[in-house]
Amino acid sequence: MAQSANTAAGQPRSSYIKWHQLLPWLIPALLIALWQLAVATxxxxxxxxxxxxxVVQDGIKLWQSGELPKNISISLFRATTGFVIGGLAGFVLGLANGLSHTSRLLFDSTIQMLRNIPHLSLIPLVIILLGIGEPAKISLVTIGVLFPVYINTFHGITSVDPNLIEMGQSYGLSKWQLFTKIIFPGALPTILVGVRYALGVMWTTLIVAETISSNSGIGYMASNAQEFMDMDTVLLCIVIYALLGKVSDLIAKALEDLCLDWKTKGGAANG
Structure with a gap:
């Protein structure tokens, strides 16, 4: 119906899609323009x-000097490593506790107690145990990421419609077939919400970790610039974190679109 309306108005679908993709950037562009105008006047x-x-000129200067790409790559390594470790641990624990009543009784209560401890409050303990090297920062990101992935995986597995499981059993599906054809696909939307949320926690944790206890990374650049009142670099680091967070969110959204393509097609077919 929307496509027909666009065609009737004489607007090609391709131009509509381009405009639709540019629309989310309208408010940030307006804010930057107002910011530039406010300083200029x-x-x-x-x-x-x-x-x-x-800020852009400062970024170009730091990029040409090699300082910016070096620190961005260090932060990306820490974030990616911590996310992979924490995400896998949270997924496996959520899967085990969601599928096994015995595992749930054994582990879930302990995990829930640990989950309610603010992970950033562990920074002093982590520094004492691991110092200020890479293991400390990666460990903090791992802890921060683990719980959102765990809770959403666990909730997704346990919230699958029992009628669907019963129907699968009546058709003689094995446990593995029940998992791959009913349980996991039904839990996947909730799991992906956890992944998307965990990506935000990942960057928040890394910012704090690099600002407090680091000698490299984007957070270190911001903290170091603050000591010298270098506002250009401080704002540059904030913008870089915002852009990295946006890119992470776009990747998570693309993953959702890819993994839930069957659900979209199914809804369109039913419609």
Whole structure:
């Protein structure tokens, strides 16, 4: 119906899709334009809040010097490693506790108690045990990521419609077939919500870890720039974190679209 309306209005579908993709960037673009205008007209002191162009120029300078790509790659390594370890651990635990009543009785209560401890409050303990090297920062990211993935995997597995499972059993499906054809596909949307949420926790944890206890990474750059009142670099680091977070969210959204393609097609067919 929407496609017919666009065609009737004389607007090609391809141009509609392009506009639809650009629309989410409209408000950020307007905010940046207003920010630039406010500094240019001296509504805001450039010493307090540098203009976006000054931040971009600082980024170009740091990129050409090699400092920016080096620190971005270090932060990406820490974030990716911690996310993979924590995500896999959370997924496996959520799967085990969701599928096995015995495993749930054994592990879930302990995991829930640990989950309610703010993981950033563990920073002093982690520093004492692991120092300020890579294991400390990766461990913090791992802990932060583990619980969102765990709770959503566990909830997804245990929330699958029991009528569907009973129907599968009546058709003579094996336990493995029940899992691959009914349980896991039914739990997948909830699991992917956990992955998407965990990506946000990943960057939040890394920012704090790199700011407090690090000698490299984007957070370290921001903390170091703060000591010298280098607002250009501080804002640059904030923008980089925001962009990395947005890219992570787009990847998670693309993963959802890919993994849940069957659900979209099924809904369209039913419609």
């Amino acid at each position: 001296h509504w805001i002191d450039s010493g307090l809040l540098p203009a976006p162009l000054a």
